[in-house]
Amino acid sequence: MGWRALLLLILLALPARGEEVVAGLSQTRVAITTNFSGSEILIFGAVKRGAPIPQGQPLHVVVTVAGPHTPVLVRRKARRFGIWVNTDAVEVDAAPSFYAVATTGTLTEVLNDTEDLRHKVSIPRAIRSVGAPEGVGASADFTEALIRIRSRDGLYQMHPGAVDLREQTLFRTSIALPANVTEGDYTTRIFLTRDGAVVDAYQTEIGVRKVGLERWVFTLAHNQPLIYGILSLAIAIAAGWGASAAFRMLRN
């Protein structure tokens, strides 16, 4: 494959120290168009090293893709007077709108707890919650619910064993962005680990943007809301009148 040859060339051309990641992405921009139905991003790379492959524990690769972090209000229902009502709420300070982790093995196997805490790799660690308000308790239930709901929607993904690593040097994986992703800069991180400890890390951004008509409509709606509202009405009335006129012509 072409990209492998290219990477090997880069690998040979650069001076090396220890083990470093050299990575590439199939695309650094994702365009949300009218017929956007999700996107697959291929993340590939190689390990650059000046010395022979170290003996002992094998090398592992962890790839994460995270959407923009935003606060999320998680509400819980309880039965009151026979009906189900929102009773408690906990604000999660920052949760990524999208988060995917792909690894060469199970996460516990490739990354130890200290490194997970430091780099915030696993899904619960990627979510920041300062704590529940007084009297709510069991704030963990709320974060779990957030993860459960977003996982169900395909927004939080765990892919153990999905990174393909060849001869401890070449790796690649693909991350599927679902159709319901939001706009923003998606941070892609690649970690090399040995014996659960991070050896090297690499970070880059993928820009997810609306383009064309989608962009125009979105911008107009937010910058010129009154004009947008009137335009929406004009379209509605034109369509309503147009169809009515068309039916009248059909009948005559």
Added chain:
Amino acid sequence: MQIYLPIAEVSVNAFLLLGIGGLVGVLSGMFGVGGGFLITPLLFFVGIPPAVAVATSANQIVASSFSGVLAHLKRKTVDLKMGTVLLAGGLAGAWAGVAVFNLLREMGQVDLLVRLCYVLFLGVIGTLMFVESLRAIRRSRGGAPPKRKQRTWVHALPFKMKFRTSGLYISVLPPLAVGAAAGVLAAIMGVGGGFIMVPAMIYILGMPTKVVVGTSLFQIIFVTAFTTILHATTNYTVDMGLAVLLIVGGVIGAQVGTQIGLKMKAEQLRILLALLVMAVCAKLALDLLLRPDELYTLAGGR
């Protein structure tokens, strides 16, 4: 065919949206209701965020009502004078409704109150209409001529006005109140308010059924247009792409519905609408009473 909606930020099947628009359009043409009480929950089911669903359904109602009202204007089944009075009340009601809506949103209980409003209004009105229609059908089968409403408290109020098309000479206060109530509901529940206005016009104002549908559509157009502008300027939740798809389905459906409505008897129309209203009410009530699959919900994720 999947299509990405720019404001809702989700990808939905375009034909599904066309179908929803068409179904609601048929109902709009048949009964003179905007169909918002049906379109809003249907949009929730296909994954449109509630705020966008409410605002966009208001926009769609403008279009489906427009083709409907044109058909009624041609047949002269719109009481323009009554419509204007209802509209005056409706705009004031919509304004107040938005204020109430924002207040409730701050309290974090908007969902519940909107649902309770649906269950309460749909339940009461559906049952009343059903009982009344059954009685009317029994009367017409018995051969007795349907009696015109006697003088009630409505006729005792001041500020009387002549509504020639409806053949009424009544106070402007009840129509103003009916219009305002519909306006409040338009803003809070994201509906046209036809489902409350139509029965109120028949049972409280005593208007002839033939002009009720056209006149309520006339009022709904302007009130929902006003609501659309309010949502577009305050919450940025009107999705033009979604609206266009719903409208294309809706305007065609409305024409079909108007034709069906002309061929059916008023009593039959009313009993069908009553059944529909009660079915939606039952579904919403069950959602409140049964333990939900997911006790947690996410908000403010954008």
